[in-house]
Amino acid sequence: MDTKRFLLAIGLTLIILWLYQSWLEYQYPDYYAQVEQEEGQDPTEGGAESGAQERSPATPEAGERNETPSMGSAQNGQPSAPQPARTRGPTRGVTVNTDVLRVSFSSGSGDPVAASLQGYRQEDDPDSAPVEVLKEQGSWRVIGQTGWLSGVGEAPNHQAEFEGPDEGSLSLGEGEDTLTVTYTRREGELEFRKSYRFERGSYVVPVEYTVVNQGEDAWTGHVYGQLRQQGTKGQGNWLLGNFFYHGPVLFTANAMQTFPLTELEERAQNTFRDQDPAGWSGIMSRYFMAAWIPAEQEGNTFYARSSNGDLFAGYTAPFPRVGGGEESSVRQFLFLGPKEQSILEQVGENRNLRRSVDYGILSFLAVPLFETLRFFHGLVGNYGFAIILVVLVIKIVFYPLFTMSYRAMAKMRKVQPELQRLREQYGDDRQKLNEEMMRLYREEKVNPLGGCLPILVQIPVFISLYWVLLESVEIRHEPFMLWITDLTSQDPFYVLPILMGASMVVQQLLNPAPLDPIQKKVMLALPVVFTVFFMQFPAGLVLYWLSNNLLSIAQQWWVMRKIT
Known part of the structure; x- marks a missing residue:
């Protein structure tokens, strides 16, 4: 030769690799500008924008009313993505420890706001801090938000106050394989419960949503879960991954789609929405991912949207009709873990989470x-x-x-x-x-x-x-x-x-x-x-x-x- x-x-x-990097910087200038800006910020800052609109809608701003996100316009009979309001950041509540996960919840909404992986370190050093897939502080922040939506009755969203475990730490004891954390809220004659079940050795957290109707009128609505990303994340030199995608990802119609901020801002209402009985949505980084995997059923709607520079990935799913004196439940799943292919193949009954590992045009x-x-x-x-x-x-x-x-x-x-x-x-x-x-x-x-x-x-x-x-x-x-x-x-x-x-x-x-x-x-x-x-x-x-x-x-x- x-x-x-x-x-x-x-x-x-x-x-070609260099030109590809240059094209990305040209195509997504706001992303790289934010990377440079955020890298120069104090990582303890960023929970709020001073004097203006706050970023994390978990609890109401002092002196303001508790604004409930509207359902927005309906498409094909389905509610749109929950809309954010002006609020301050979540308050850390109980922390759950398993052999592979450490998850902290908001003391108000009962949503997961921090999650670290016990077996993965940020640096190649045994003393390095664990990798975080959810985090509420720093230049790159991702939190979970859950709730109900209804056009005919009360429905607590991710800003509502739930009763649950006090601050502290819960751990799987010796010989225990499961641990459940439950948050409850009453709305008149309706009781809403969401229970997180942690299992030994598992990165999947089943979440059971329950509505108990003690009244006479039937209740109908939807349940939703979403992940909210704030800020951006850099990845070292250009050859080692500074151009890797970090942000919302949806899997619908047998295809994985990513949604940079600039693309969402070009869409109507800054939102992409699609229906798929067996889809999923998440926020992923280079090696790790947080994802919502609702139970497979008709009517599941997945969305990605932007609001004031923040990015959202989530789903809404029909909730069973709850008649007077009845109780109904649905179980969804939250994945918090590495994009390890043997693990992804087993998640959600093989719901194609493995497709989140993208090897490019030469994947074959x-x-x-x-x-x-x-x-x-x-x-x-x-x-x-x-x-x-x-x-x-x-x-x-x-x-x-x-x-x-x-x-x-x-x-x-x-x-x-x-x-x-x-x-x-x-x-x-x-x-x-x-x-x-x-x-x-x-x-x-x-x-x-x-x-x-x-x-x-x-x-x-x-x-x-x-x-x-x-x-x-x-x-x-x-x-x-x-x-x-x-x-x-x-x-x-x-x-x-x-x-x-x-x-x-x-x-x-x-x-x-x-x-x-x-x-x-x-x-x-x-x-x-x-x-x-x-x-x-x-x-x-x-x-x-x-x-x-x-x-x-x-x-x-x-x-x-x-x-x-």
């Missing part, structure tokens, strides 16, 4: 690549060695293709002196030079393009592995060996990129040298340029490329040795 073409193809890949290749990595990890217990085994498998599967390529390169190297002679002889006659070069290729049975065939394999795998490493929480903070403690982050000492650059130099020595002096200088500079680029890539990706280079060098040396 012609090394120049090979490396230029890699360069094109990097340029990235998904089997991830499954192969996971298989090898099960065998060797190390994702670094699993990456090396993937490279080895690729080399074995495509051995004939690579061998053909290296043979073409060896033949090119063999005719190099004759090509140089022709260049010196016909240097001023480009047409004659090309004719003589083609004659030489035919006589020596040399295919100058034969060395480019492996690029058809390497570039798609390279890009797919890039997304697998950046999207798969299973590999997050996974070590390789020695100083490589996180394959999804940069090599802290840049050893792997430097070794990769050195391997490129060795490959150049084995390949036919360019005849043009300018090309020679460019080729000499490329290992340095790509070493600098690869310093920004995840260590796992550099490990893949280094392993590929070393195996290619060995195979190429063996083939050329047999030919020469």
Whole structure:
């Protein structure tokens, strides 16, 4: 393979990534402006906008009435998304601890306003704080809000005051597998209850909504749950995910859709709405997600909307008619956890939560690549060695293709002196030079393009592995060996990129040298340029490329040795 073409193809890949990042910044300027602005703010601030409209509608502003969100206009007989009011932030109430979750509730509304994952850390450090999927403070905030909607009677929404456990902490005791927290509110002759059931080892919180009607008139309405995001979230350097999506996501009509602020603001009433019996809605970040998964039934409506810069993702679902003296209940589900694919497959009776892991346009290749990595990890217990085994498998599967390529390169190297002679002889006659070069290729049975065939394999795998490493929480903070403690982050000492650059130099020595002096200088500079680029890539990706280079060098040396 012609090394120049090979490396230029890699360069094109990097340029595409850079152009993609630039396009995102152009397409969503408000998002990146907010990132820069929020990163400079005090994370303890942001619960309110001074002197103006508050951001978190959980309890009423002092001196103001408790504004009830209206149902808005109806579509197809369904209520629209609950509308926010001017309120202050939630007050922290009881905290529930399980072996995998720590969830805090608002002492007023009885809604979850903070949730952290016991087994995941924010940094690759055992002393680092747990990852938060719900949080009520900081530059990026997400809280849950729940309630009822009704056009014919009383219905407490997420601003209503509920009675529930006092402040404190509740934990699963030894031998206990479940723990339930219940909040209750009376509206005349109606009693509304919402009960959160926590289960050992589960990131899914079943939420049971109950209405007890002690009157004579029937009650009808809807139940809803939504997640409210305030602020923005950054993700480090541009190659390691600063362009990753953080925000509302809906799964309806067998498709996952994301909703940046600018897109919602272009829609009527700043809202997108769709019906699907088996859909879900959530707020997701790079590796983690909070999502509402209502029970599958006709009439489920999912929405994403913006209001004063805040983003919402939620659902409304029909509540069973409650006749006089009757009681009715429905059970919905709240997922608070990692986007670990084996977990997502089991959530909500396989409601396609796995689709929240987005590997881009090469998903058809990235998904089997991830499954192969996971298989090898099960065998060797190390994702670094699993990456090396993937490279080895690729080399074995495509051995004939690579061998053909290296043979073409060896033949090119063999005719190099004759090509140089022709260049010196016909240097001023480009047409004659090309004719003589083609004659030489035919006589020596040399295919100058034969060395480019492996690029058809390497570039798609390279890009797919890039997304697998950046999207798969299973590999997050996974070590390789020695100083490589996180394959999804940069090599802290840049050893792997430097070794990769050195391997490129060795490959150049084995390949036919360019005849043009300018090309020679460019080729000499490329290992340095790509070493600098690869310093920004995840260590796992550099490990893949280094392993590929070393195996290619060995195979190429063996083939050329047999030919020469």
